[in-house]
Amino acid sequence: MKPSDIATPSPASTQPKPDDTTRYQRGLEKLREIDGEAGQRVIDALAPIAPDFARYLIEFPFGDIYSRPQLDLKSREIATVAALTALGNATPQLKVHVHGALNVGCSRDEIVELMMQMAVYAGFPAALNGLFAAQEVFTERGLLAV
Amino acid sequence: MKPSDIATPSPASTQPKPDDTTRYQRGLEKLREIDGEAGQRVIDALAPIAPDFARYLIEFPFGDIYSRPQLDLKSREIATVAALTALGNATPQLKVHVHGALNVGCSRDEIVELMMQMAVYAGFPAALNGLFAAQEVFTERGLLAV
Amino acid sequence: MKPSDIATPSPASTQPKPDDTTRYQRGLEKLREIDGEAGQRVIDALAPIAPDFARYLIEFPFGDIYSRPQLDLKSREIATVAALTALGNATPQLKVHVHGALNVGCSRDEIVELMMQMAVYAGFPAALNGLFAAQEVFTERGLLAV
Amino acid sequence: MKPSDIATPSPASTQPKPDDTTRYQRGLEKLREIDGEAGQRVIDALAPIAPDFARYLIEFPFGDIYSRPQLDLKSREIATVAALTALGNATPQLKVHVHGALNVGCSRDEIVELMMQMAVYAGFPAALNGLFAAQEVFTERGLLAV
Amino acid sequence: MKPSDIATPSPASTQPKPDDTTRYQRGLEKLREIDGEAGQRVIDALAPIAPDFARYLIEFPFGDIYSRPQLDLKSREIATVAALTALGNATPQLKVHVHGALNVGCSRDEIVELMMQMAVYAGFPAALNGLFAAQEVFTERGLLAV
Amino acid sequence: MKPSDIATPSPASTQPKPDDTTRYQRGLEKLREIDGEAGQRVIDALAPIAPDFARYLIEFPFGDIYSRPQLDLKSREIATVAALTALGNATPQLKVHVHGALNVGCSRDEIVELMMQMAVYAGFPAALNGLFAAQEVFTERGLLAV
Numbered sequence: 001m002k003p004s005d006i007a008t009p010s011p012a013s014t015q016p017k018p019d020d021t022t023r024y025q026r027g028l029e030k031l032r033e034i035d036g037e038a039g040q041r042v043i044d045a046l047a048p049i050a051p052d053f054a055r056y057l058i059e060f061p062f063g064d065i066y067s068r069p070q071l072d073l074k075s076r077e078i079a080t081v082a083a084l085t086a087l088g089n090a091t092p093q094l095k096v097h098v099h100g101a102l103n104v105g106c107s108r109d110e111i112v113e114l115m116m117q118m119a120v121y122a123g124f125p126a127a128l129n130g131l132f133a134a135q136e137v138f139t140e141r142g143l144l145a146v
Numbered sequence: 147m148k149p150s151d152i153a154t155p156s157p158a159s160t161q162p163k164p165d166d167t168t169r170y171q172r173g174l175e176k177l178r179e180i181d182g183e184a185g186q187r188v189i190d191a192l193a194p195i196a197p198d199f200a201r202y203l204i205e206f207p208f209g210d211i212y213s214r215p216q217l218d219l220k221s222r223e224i225a226t227v228a229a230l231t232a233l234g235n236a237t238p239q240l241k242v243h244v245h246g247a248l249n250v251g252c253s254r255d256e257i258v259e260l261m262m263q264m265a266v267y268a269g270f271p272a273a274l275n276g277l278f279a280a281q282e283v284f285t286e287r288g289l290l291a292v
Numbered sequence: 293m294k295p296s297d298i299a300t301p302s303p304a305s306t307q308p309k310p311d312d313t314t315r316y317q318r319g320l321e322k323l324r325e326i327d328g329e330a331g332q333r334v335i336d337a338l339a340p341i342a343p344d345f346a347r348y349l350i351e352f353p354f355g356d357i358y359s360r361p362q363l364d365l366k367s368r369e370i371a372t373v374a375a376l377t378a379l380g381n382a383t384p385q386l387k388v389h390v391h392g393a394l395n396v397g398c399s400r401d402e403i404v405e406l407m408m409q410m411a412v413y414a415g416f417p418a419a420l421n422g423l424f425a426a427q428e429v430f431t432e433r434g435l436l437a438v
Numbered sequence: 439m440k441p442s443d444i445a446t447p448s449p450a451s452t453q454p455k456p457d458d459t460t461r462y463q464r465g466l467e468k469l470r471e472i473d474g475e476a477g478q479r480v481i482d483a484l485a486p487i488a489p490d491f492a493r494y495l496i497e498f499p500f501g502d503i504y505s506r507p508q509l510d511l512k513s514r515e516i517a518t519v520a521a522l523t524a525l526g527n528a529t530p531q532l533k534v535h536v537h538g539a540l541n542v543g544c545s546r547d548e549i550v551e552l553m554m555q556m557a558v559y560a561g562f563p564a565a566l567n568g569l570f571a572a573q574e575v576f577t578e579r580g581l582l583a584v
Numbered sequence: 585m586k587p588s589d590i591a592t593p594s595p596a597s598t599q600p601k602p603d604d605t606t607r608y609q610r611g612l613e614k615l616r617e618i619d620g621e622a623g624q625r626v627i628d629a630l631a632p633i634a635p636d637f638a639r640y641l642i643e644f645p646f647g648d649i650y651s652r653p654q655l656d657l658k659s660r661e662i663a664t665v666a667a668l669t670a671l672g673n674a675t676p677q678l679k680v681h682v683h684g685a686l687n688v689g690c691s692r693d694e695i696v697e698l699m700m701q702m703a704v705y706a707g708f709p710a711a712l713n714g715l716f717a718a719q720e721v722f723t724e725r726g727l728l729a730v
Numbered sequence: 731m732k733p734s735d736i737a738t739p740s741p742a743s744t745q746p747k748p749d750d751t752t753r754y755q756r757g758l759e760k761l762r763e764i765d766g767e768a769g770q771r772v773i774d775a776l777a778p779i780a781p782d783f784a785r786y787l788i789e790f791p792f793g794d795i796y797s798r799p800q801l802d803l804k805s806r807e808i809a810t811v812a813a814l815t816a817l818g819n820a821t822p823q824l825k826v827h828v829h830g831a832l833n834v835g836c837s838r839d840e841i842v843e844l845m846m847q848m849a850v851y852a853g854f855p856a857a858l859n860g861l862f863a864a865q866e867v868f869t870e871r872g873l874l875a876v
Contacts, residue, residue: 042858048874049865052506053846057854060498061266068490070259075224079260082225083232083267086707088381089818090267090855113216114225116345120207121229121236123670123705124349125382128334135341144340188712194728195719198360199700203708206352214344232853234527235672236709262491269816269851270495271528274480281487290486353704362697367662371698374663375670375705378561380819382705405654406663408783412645413561413667413674415524416787417820420772427779436778499850508843516805517812517844521851524813526673528851551801552809554637558791559813559820562641563674566626573633582632636798644790652782 024055027063034066034073036103038096077101078114085115085130086122094130098137108143170201173209180212180219182249184242223247224260231261231276232268240276244283254289316347319355326358326365330391369393370406377407377422378414386422390429400435462493465501472504472511476537515539516552523553523568524560532568536575546581608639611647618650618657622683661685662698669699669714670706678714682721692727754785757793764796764803768829807831808844815845815860816852824860828867838873 031039046054066076077100084094101111111134119127138144177185192200212222223246230240247257257280265273284290323331338346358368369392376386393403403426411419430436469477484492504514515538522532539549549572557565576582615623630638650660661684668678685695695718703711722728761769776784796806807830814824831841841864849857868874 046858046861049868050842050846050861053842053849053857053861056498056502056846056849057858060494060502061854064494064498065263065266068259070255071263075221075256075260076263078221078224079228079263080267083228083264084855086229086233087268087818087853087855088379090853090859093267093855093858109216110221112342112345113214114221116342116348117211117217117222117225118229119345119348119707120211121226121239121707121709122233123379123382123703123707123710124353125376125379125385125705126707127345128338128349128385129382131338131342131345138341192712192715195722196696196700196715199696199703199711199715202352202356202700202703203712206348206356207708210348210352230709233672233707233709234525236707236713239709239712258488258491262488262494265491265494265853267853267855269525269528269849269853269856270499271522271525271531271851272853273491274484274495274531275528277484277488277491284487357701357704360697362693363701367659367694367698368701370659370662371666371701372705375666375702378667379670379706380817385705401654402659404780404783405652406659408780408786409649409655409660409663410667411561411783411786412649413563413664413677414671415557415559415561415564415817415820416791417559417814417817417823418561419783420776420787420823421820423776423780423783430779503847503850506843508839509847513805513808513840513844514847516808517847518851520809521812521816521848524817525852526671531851547800548805550634550637551798552805554634554640555795555801555806555809556813557637557640558795559810559823560817561671561674562645563668563671563677565637566630566641566677567674569630569634569637576633640790640794644786644794648786648790 023059023063025063026067027058027061030062030066031058034062034077034100034104035096036099038099042096073104074101074106077104077106078110081106081111081130082114082118085118086126088122088126088129091129091133094133095137098134099141102137102141102143108138169205169209171209172213173204173207176208176212177204180208180223180246180250181242182245184245188242219250220247220252223250223252224256227252227257227276228260228264231264232272234268234272234275237275237279240279241283244280245287248283248287248289254284315351315355317355318359319350319353322354322358323350326354326369326392326396327388328391328395330388334388365396366393366398369396369398370402373398373403373422374406374410377410378418380414380418380421383421383425386425387429390426391433394429394433394435400430461497461501463501464505465496465499468500468504469496472500472515472538472542473534474537474541476534480534511542512539512544515542515544516548519544519549519568520552520556523556524564526560526564526567529567529571532571533575536572537579540575540579540581546576607643607647609647610651611642611645614646614650615642618646618661618684618688619680620683620687622680626680657688658685658690661688661690662694665690665695665714666698666702669702670710672706672710672713675713675717678717679721682718683725686721686725686727692722753789753793755793756797757788757791760792760796761788764792764807764830764834765826766829766833768826772826803834804831804836807834807836808840811836811841811860812844812848815848816856818852818856818859821859821863824863825867828864829871832867832871832873838868 043054043058046057066073077097080097081094081101084090084097098111102108112131115127115130115134118130135144189200189204192203212219223243226243227240227247230236230243244257248254258277261273261276261280264276281290335346335350338349358365369389372389373386373393376382376389390403394400404423407419407422407426410422427436481492481496484495504511515535518535519532519539522528522535536549540546550569553565553568553572556568573582627638627642630641650657661681664681665678665685668674668681682695686692696715699711699714699718702714719728773784773788776787796803807827810827811824811831814820814827828841832838842861845857845860845864848860865874
């Protein structure tokens with residue numbers, strides 16, 4: 001292996017190979033539908049360090065999983081917000097998915113409720129930190145009087 | 147503190163104090179509605195070791211949280227199954243809540259779908275172990291051809 | 293469910309229902325005894341986003357659990373500081389409980405010792421991050437020469 | 439959504455769509471090269487419950503990630519065994535990858551060494567449980583005198 | 585590196601080097617004082633797979649950490665039982681330390697109390713699984729009517 | 731126990747006892763070889779709060795574990811970077827070991843590759859947060875065009 005000493009992020013590597021175009025396109029649309037600008041910011045942030053990972057992130061989670069019809073998007077976002085709140089070590093991603101949950105039809109109160117419920121399964125600190133992350137998103141979107 | 151050397155589990159301690167009767171009764175009904183026999187088995191298993199904890203388990207998660215109207219029970223079980231699959235260290239409780247999810251209206255396919263989605267947030271091993279736990283519950287309930 | 297679009301945090305919801313007054317009062321006193329101002333700040337921070345969760349936090353952990361006579365408060369804080377250090381994903385709560393441990397009789401050296409021991413059970417990074425969190429609290433309280 | 443009450447696992451769903459044939463074939467070969475029979479058993483075990491997940495497992499981790507030339511397979515297995523030992527909640531998958539590590543050139547002693555090192559980052563219990571899982575694999579392969 | 589194909593666990597490797605004799609001896613005595621037979625069984629179980637790790641386990645956690653006078657052994661075991669209950673992925677080690685806690689002066693009721701408290705910080709499933717692990721130890725020691 | 735109210739960090743306590751001089755010296759050299767300045771900063775940061783822990787950190791992980799010849803340093807750093815990325819709750823230590831991995835021969839591309847692989851075992855958020863931590867180190871070392 002001959003690693004380059006200074007990164008020259010090849011823009012080409014963000015281009016899916018022909019036979020994955022469908023997954024990539026489908027994933028990009030789904031990402032935009034769910035996470036909106038917050039999702040795009042993640043993709044942009046990855047460009048200089050790991051452009052291939054940006055592509056996988058679009059293809060597998062969004063092109064494969066979220067595009068499946070077996071579960072509606074609101075239920076999917078409930079699951080993701082619950083899991084990220086419980087895991088407690090992925091605050092940036094939790095905030096992206098609080099945006100996502102609001103974008104696909106969850107109300108502010110439902111998201112708060114989910115996080116309260118996580119106190120039962122992952123403890124009160126996990127729930128508290130989830131609530132404070134949600135508060136930032138709600139404030140950013142004008143959903144919380146300040 | 148004067149601990150008894152041999153436990154004499156006082157049945158009285160499973161009796162809620164008068165002012166908590168509402169929470170306890172409401173919790174017990176909610177536990178039965180959601181988890182059915184699987185929930186009752188947990189309460190029974192706690193009796194010899196920590197009867198007070200059985201009472202708290204009924205009162206706080208079920209009497210307080212699950213009884214709130216802000217989120218429907220199906221959404222609550224989606225959140226719990228997702229979180230326990232992602233955490234990956236609570237298989238017995240995950241199985242109780244796969245029962246619970248089925249009891250409140252989730253389909254077999256929706257539960258499988260949730261667990262597949264957890265591969266994105268907690269890795270493929272967490273998803274695999276969730277699927278195998280679900281498989282045991284599905285088989286027990288005759289929802290899976292053997 | 294009809295969520296309000298803009299939150300109107302109802303102050304009334306922080307009022308416990310009559311039959312829970314004892315738990316709430318007992319919890320509030322216990323919270324003040326243990327966590328002092330740091331605990332009050334958590335309750336205040338929750339008011340705009342999840343006032344009901346502030347109430348549950350007072351009632352269950354402090355009104356129910358910490359108020360039980362089966363374990364002294366110093367032992368309880370040793371357990372909490374150890375667990376939060378080991379889990380490693382709840383730094384704000386760990387700092388509240390370093391305050392708490394000092395408030396109920398743990399010495400600075402005992403807290404440092406606990407965190408060193410957590411290297412054995414959760415690894416050196418968890419212990420290091422616990423020590424640095426404790427250092428902030430010690431400095432704030434003038435327990436560490438700067 | 440209309441879930442079937444009794445599962446009728448459609449064998450067709452394990453067939454990749456035409457444009458993913460390359461990823462699927464490449465992934466299957468890589469899975470066999472790395473995990474051998476232990477990998478195949480995971481795929482077989484998934485068939486009745488989540489055949490689509492078996493396909494994703496072949497396509498993304500093995501067809502996409504492990505097939506990349508940027509890191510040799512021995513280094514990849516060192517990383518996976520280390521991570522699964524540290525996480526500590528995926529023993530079946532850890533055993534599959536102890537097989538995998540041996541298959542791609544790690545020695546018994548290197549695997550033991552890795553797990554000892556994890557005591558530093560995830561604590562002694564995680565290292566101990568990793569070592570006991572490895573012991574089962576070594577015994578199965580006749581690498582440990584009994 | 586030239587790994588042996590078949591392990592020939594060198595008994596010599598369990599012998600500490602001269603300058604570590606103090607740590608090793610001190611650790612072995614501390615291990616026996618705290619964990620008794622349960623601790624010895626762990627050391628024995630490691631002999632065929634990782635005898636050096638058995639030595640490190642005696643030297644660092646027990647010879648270095650538990651031998652320090654800054655915290656009494658009862659407080660140390662409270663911390664360890666709390667942390668292992670909260671982490672939830674080390675049941676065998678939790679059971680060893682339930683033995684340890686009883687050996688250094690914790691009562692059955694105090695251990696139960698600790699685990700109940702962990703519901704607040706790590707969720708009800710972690711507390712439940714801790715209680716069931718403790719129940720096995722209590723039953724083994726005749727501390728629980730069956 | 732008589733804790734001092736105000737810390738008077740005894741510089742003497744960072745001096746290893748005579749019989750541990752070898753481990754301490756060997757560990758300090760290994761720490762410098764692997765982690766360089768980033769490692770020294772951790773030791774310095776510990777001095778005011780827990781100087782004994784700085785000594786243990788040098789002696790056990792570096793004097794004992796990393797000094798063993800059974801695994802080369804590059805493989806050891808691959809294991810550590812993978813584990814810390816997967817655990818996801820030790821960003822400062824992960825950054826120290828991204829430095830370490832570069833210091834002992836890993837390329838920028840290999841480190842990125844490792845973190846992408848962790849998406850499979852610990853989820854996409856853990857991989858993303860690892861990549862962003864690595865990006866900071868790469869930028870600091872001029873390995874990434876800005």
